[in-house]
Amino acid sequence: MKRIGYLILYASLGFVAIFQLFPIIWLVLFSLKDTREIFGSNPLALPQEWKWENYVKVWEGDVGVYFFNSVWYTAIAIILTVILASMAAFAITRMQWKLSSFVLGLFMVGLMIPVHSALIPLFKMFLSVDLIDKPLSIILTYTAYNLPITLMILLGFYYTLPREIEEAAIIDGCSINRLFFRITLPMTIPVMSTTVIINMIYNWNEFVFVNTFISSDKYKTLTVGIQNFIGQYMTDWGAIGATLVISVLPILLAFFFFSNKVVEGISASAVKG
Amino acid sequence: MFKRKKAIFWFAILASLILVLAGCSDDGGDDSTDKDDENADTTISFMHLWPEGSSKDHYEIVEKIIGQYEDDNPGVNVDVEVLGNEQYKEKLKVLSSSDKLPDVGMTWAAGFLTPYVDGKLFAPLNDVLDSGLQDQFVSGTTEAYAIDGNTYGLPLELNIAPIFYNKAIFEEHGLSVPTTYEEFKNVVKTLADNGVAPIALGNKDRWTGSLWYMYLADRIGGADTLTSAIDRTGTFEDPALVKAAEEIQNLVDLGAFAEGYNALSDEEAKSLFMNDQAAMYLIGSWDLPNYTTNEDVPQEFRDSVGFFNFPTVEGSGDLTSWVGGPGVGLFVAENSDVKEEAKKFAAYFVEQWGQQAVADAGVIPATKVDTSAVELPDMYIDVLDELNNASNITLFADVQMSPESAQVHLDAIQSLFGGEISPEEFTKLHEEALAAEQ
């Protein structure tokens, strides 16, 4: 009986897995076809003719520069977002002050703004401080727009952190900074890894802000590289597929790395409830 | 006290991190103002929508023209930004909200440029045209960019929309090119009865369905009916415009359009046609390279494509009246710091473009083409002949209308094709939207 139960469980888990895995397979096939075939044939059929030249086309563009920019914008924005959000979560859940729930409310409202409403106001603001076409505008925007969601995810975990450890630490004369950086942060490595993954995906795939605030080729990111293949009347979908594959690979690797941290973190941290 | 120091320390780290970031970008800023050319004292910023990846031929002509211009005008530097079509429109909009348009850029005709002209962002180019350039344009093209006697754009393309058809499929079913609407409907019926999708239509994009409606309106009501309904000298309640909408729904009922037409993008519809899954496809002549010179398309398919004029309906209408018009054109920003230089560049660009566009990129320019001087595929010659002999070219309806009415029109087209609204409701929606603008 138990065995049948497991069989059904694994069968359904496996079914879901196939469902979730097939976009990657599709994407790779897609990147090796030409536009005609992409639209004309079964998406999961093998290419009639393997169009490796799609990748050549992509490499001929400025992909190296775009790639480098994507990496460092993403990395710096993640570090800023996760640290600032952790500090805020700590202050909101752990420190005692009157306005804490009001400030939390402010962050929550920040979740609700539709990105396209903010586009023209942000452009005007950056223009007035001469940040248009500067990477800083992108990093600041990514950080600010991911702070609310990161904070919200962190909060759920901060509420569940055991207070006894903190109390003991404080009684031992531990400073707040020491408490935060040495005790609280290590305890939250799993959730921090989670937020790192989420931030990474958001920043890596973002293009509305880059497209609007950046004009110089040398500051553009991989996502705007896709535009290189969108024409007035014709679009080279094969090359777009190749760009998508190239841009998903690093994030896939990084994801596997941080995904392990989600589990490892808790066993690594010495402090447990 | 100790704790406070530490806190200040952390805060300082954070602050310096931000400063470093700012520093990075400042350095970057300096780089971008350092021009390749040390002597450059004039920089013209130019934004276009022909990226190298998707429009290599266009892109290279642009680069060549800019190179020549910079060589001929020492001290002038042209700074280019290239964007994809949708992103181009979105960025143009954001830039103009802060009056930061590039010195030279691309615009569409009529309704599209109205808000920019009203906002005094585009410079009148009458002086450029009057210095001899006007004669080089096909008559009627620059007019599409004119508002109240001033012309704000120098058109780069000119298109008409014929019905392309698959000769092989027609032959297989013993069909010949229809010249009347009755014959056309017979073609549709024969194909539908034999399980072949008669017409590929990507009506998710909506302007594609609009082309069909425009032709029916033109043939039934004459060349001016739709145009005058839009410019308010006429009305959308004109019986011919209702009749045209009825005919659309008749075609839908006949099964004329490939399954799922309202869900397909133009690109998906095109692929039906190009994979022999649909017999006809109404689209602008910008698609000619796919049927002539594009090496990525199998020769066999290219050889089997022909085109015909939209047929006359019950004896009325003129076969040589077309839907089409100029596509993108160059604008010069009114508030450009280098307006005169920008105008000079735009004029230079249009002239050079006209000479190279057809031969090298397969784009029919809005300037006159000397067909004897260039080697062109037969289908190009035929289209150019049709252009020369056209009795009328009605500008795409969504381009004629203001952006707001254009959206109403496009949405109504989709609902009309989907059978969600009646022909009367269809014309009423237009009448209301257009009347509200007056």
Place this chain on the structure above:
Amino acid sequence: MKKVMSNKLMIAIYILPALLLIGILIYIPLALTGYYGLMDWDGIGEMTFLGLENYITAIKDMKFWDSAYHSFLLAIFSTLSLFIYLGIALILASKIKGANLLRKIYLIPMLLSSVAIAQLWIKVYNPSNGILNSILSAFGIDNPPVWLGDTSIVLYSIFIPILWQYAGFYILIYYAALKNIPDSLIEAAKIDGASPLQIAFKIKVPLIMGVIKVTVVLAIVGSLKYFDLIYVMTGGGPSGASEVMASYMYKTAFSSYNYGYGSAIGFLLLLITLVVTYLIRKFTSKGDEIQY
């Protein structure tokens, strides 16, 4: 303890950097959006002050309410799908074999950009060449639906990819939360003879309730302002059948050049989201702050 933790300077240092960033980069645009909503402005030329006219127009605008209705359906749908995600996360976190690999596979769709996901599903749903209809006709179904072209089903056709796209996001959060539960608690329950199901629903779920509440808020807020896939896959059509608030706002502001009205819609979107979130929080606020 209390004294240390209520040090004003420290609180300021911890909260102000984040608060300043969102204050400047989110709240100023937000205020400007509300302000532009009071204007007659095409986004280009001169603005003229209208007062509340745009907001009044929006309240009478059936198209806006249709789009709001669609957004609400999406929000309900997304909230319900949280149960599925939670179920999967519970299975994955219960130390079954292969959980580690499965978990990673499940998260893959979330790595792809919306452009890629939209293209994929457009091809799944293609009326003649698509995967779905190919399968259906292989099973002898002659007239499979036009998934994205039929006004009565298009909205649901679009929910599926959204459900699929966000699976990874929520599973990841739930998984991390479940892994955060100390083993000692589970072991104690096992010794007391609790079944795996009892452990899951009596111990694990209540323990991560704080996280679940957060995800409910995220799902609702995210749905109400959802834009990406819908805009690429259907553009809100056919005939507005899949229009949501954010796509309607975008079209009004950027395609119809009615930036003032678009801003008013954007601001109303925010207000609606705010009210809904407030009600949800109030509704679920009992018993916050569970500790291990």
